[in-house]
Amino acid sequence: MIEAIEAIPAQFIVIFVGFLAILAFVGLNAVLLVYLERKIAGFIHRRPGPYEVGPHGILQPIADGLKLVGKQIFTPTGADSYLFWLAPMISIAPALVCFIAIPFGPHLQIINTNVGLILILAFTGINVLALCIAGWTSQNKYSLLGAARDISQSVAYEIPLLITVLSVVFMTGTFNLFDIAAGQGAWPWQWYIVYQPLAFVLFFICVLAETNRAPFDLPEAESELTAGFHTEYSGMGFAMFFLAEYAYMVVASCIVAILFLGGFQGPIAPGVWWFLAKVYIVLLVMIWIRWTFPRVRFDQLLNICWKWLIPLAVLNLLITLAVIAL
């Protein structure tokens, strides 16, 4: 028995345990973020938010989850049921993979790979495919419009996102997320947000657009498209999309924290807590933005990207290169 266990390469065990931890982390984050989102929305509207399930409504996300699990799974008539149910899985799976390269602390990283940043950018790109399939196979005009919007939005915003990431990568000379975080100091004036403030703002805007968060939540604009690409999904199909959306939010916040806010670096307390605190501050700002700004129109959305973000990102990259060359 022991020999059999010893025969398994240590790397596999690390990945297996790490993957279980990721599943737990993603689930817990979704529960916490749903609660925070609804509470903050309530406080900003000057109402109590969820209050009835458990003390101050803390069991509300669990009740929501149970409701979703108990719902009937339903495929619309004329839909391609194979692709229809594949779409939520395609949406959630890459989100989970993204976490393996993220350094949560100086000693808490599942795989320390040289291409961590590329891995995350590549896998988050797959989400577009999932939304496209979901919209296309739903046999529903709202879903199709939502999917079409998501594709044009993601394609447009991926460009400034990658260019701003490049300017940080040229500064550090590595795609390794651990090295990027370790290259920054413990104090805020040693973080890359000080060297690259424009890149930070551009990256944050692109992250909002890529994760389909308000004010760029056009693929699921409630007022015009009912629920966009996930209109026809019920029960766990919807829950998977929902979980994936929050998982991508967490991944994006982790990247923001690593690239610009010093990652796990911080004085006194252990790195893990600094990292989680930074990630949650970014997430709270995202929630805050969602309940402040109205949704942009579609032409405005693309105008912001093509007329402002891409030229500014290129400009920022050129300045960065010039400074490095000198």
Next chain:
Amino acid sequence: MIKTLRETIGGLWSLLVGMKITAINFKSPEITVHYPRQVVPDLEGFRGHIELVPKEDDPFKSKCTACSNCVRICPTSCISMKAAKPKKKEAPAAEAEGSQEPAAKKPKAKPEPVLFELNFNYCSLCGLCVQSCPTNALRFSDDVYLAGFTRQEFVFDLLARLQNQAQKKEQ
């Protein structure tokens, strides 16, 4: 070019102003109440079903003079009223129905309603009855807790309601 830049910077500044406003609202105390456990203190301005206004000197009597303006103007005919003159003494009351002479003798015997019913099932809350009342004897109640299983529950005897309110006030 400069105009565009100025507009853009102004727009970005307005985003920060918006975030400040939501932050202030986030910190401010909530203005809703936890309904089943708390209720709002007053329902001033709420237009519920109509009710009778009591006289200033006698809370058990309504100001209504039984002119039946409200009955006639109601577009859905949901008010029904029966009027009678108050019988202070037994003997002249019998004469009052026969001829006009006793009425002239007693000018103080004004008619008043003995039955004032509102069929709230048909009421559209238009308020014409309240507007047309010459003595301001009708007003909107602030009764929001209206729910029932039968139509009969929404045929309100407004005179009985007036009595109840007066009794509650005395206690």
